[in-house]
Amino acid sequence: EAQVTQNPRYLITVTGKKLTVTCSQNMNHEYMSWYRQDPGLGLRQIYYSMNVEVTDKGDVPEGYKVSRKEKRNFPLILESPSPNQTSLYFCASMGSMNTEAFFGQGTRLTVV
Amino acid sequence: AQRVTQPEKLLSVFKGAPVELKCNYSYSGSPELFWYVQYSRQRLQLLLRHISRESIKGFTADLNKGETSFHLKKPFAQEEDSAMYYCALITGGGNKLTFGTGTQLKVEL
Numbered sequence: 001e002a003q004v005t006q007n008p009r010y011l012i013t014v015t016g017k018k019l020t021v022t023c024s025q026n027m028n029h030e031y032m033s034w035y036r037q038d039p040g041l042g043l044r045q046i047y048y049s050m051n052v053e054v055t056d057k058g059d060v061p062e063g064y065k066v067s068r069k070e071k072r073n074f075p076l077i078l079e080s081p082s083p084n085q086t087s088l089y090f091c092a093s094m095g096s097m098n099t100e101a102f103f104g105q106g107t108r109l110t111v112v
Numbered sequence: 113a114q115r116v117t118q119p120e121k122l123l124s125v126f127k128g129a130p131v132e133l134k135c136n137y138s139y140s141g142s143p144e145l146f147w148y149v150q151y152s153r154q155r156l157q158l159l160l161r162h163i164s165r166e167s168i169k170g171f172t173a174d175l176n177k178g179e180t181s182f183h184l185k186k187p188f189a190q191e192e193d194s195a196m197y198y199c200a201l202i203t204g205g206g207n208k209l210t211f212g213t214g215t216q217l218k219v220e221l
Contacts, residue, residue, distance in 0.1 A: 004155075033209065035211075040121070040213060041213060042118075042198060042211045042212055042213035042214045043156075043198065043211040043214075044211075045208070045209065045210070048208070058208075090155070090156065092156075092209075094209075100146075100158045101148075101156075101200075101209055103155045103156040103157070104155060105154075105155045106155060
């Protein structure tokens with residue numbers, strides 16, 4: 001089954017403790033991206049990647065890092081999480097430009 | 113810069129009533145527009161895209177370049193249509209997918 005898988009689904013952590021949210025897709029898609037979803041703000045793009053070793057900032061990249069060492073994986077790294085990063089995070093992948101985006105099930109992160 | 117505007121945060125209609133979810137965009141180039149839907153506790157999924165000009169689950173959306181709009185319509189709302197709807201725009205050669213703030217549709221019996 002074609003899918004995008006994120007882990008963990010839920011995470012509560014403390015300020016400053018480094019964490020990684022993993023994202024994996026099994027569709028051999030070149031394009032992957034991360035979004036955060038906040039009430040009243042919709043989905044905002046954090047980072048995206050057009051292929052292996054090619055990443056770029058989205059609209060709200062501050063406080064986040066990503067890497068794309070393999071085509072299927074695109075982890076989101078928070079080196080020093082802060083409470084304003086409490087949000088619902090979605091990973092997405094696309095097979096080629098201007099096609100359908102497939103989303104993961106979301107990761108609800110709470111930073112206290 | 114590209115922008116997608118969904119003016120309504122919440123739209124409540126009765127079952128059987130017509131539905132129109134508004135979406136306006138700003139982009140100087142030729143846009144690729146989509147509607148995504150998020151049912152309760154589920155992931156976002158594509159509902160329809162303007163280039164396909166198709167009807168999905170009774171929903172249609174027409175791109176109006178003059179008004180820079182891509183409103184989502186359905187003639188008769190069903191209870192199962194209750195969900196969060198996002199309008200989205202692809203620009204930059206396909207490397208940037210910009211979402212609106214979303215509209216929560218609630219269909220009441």
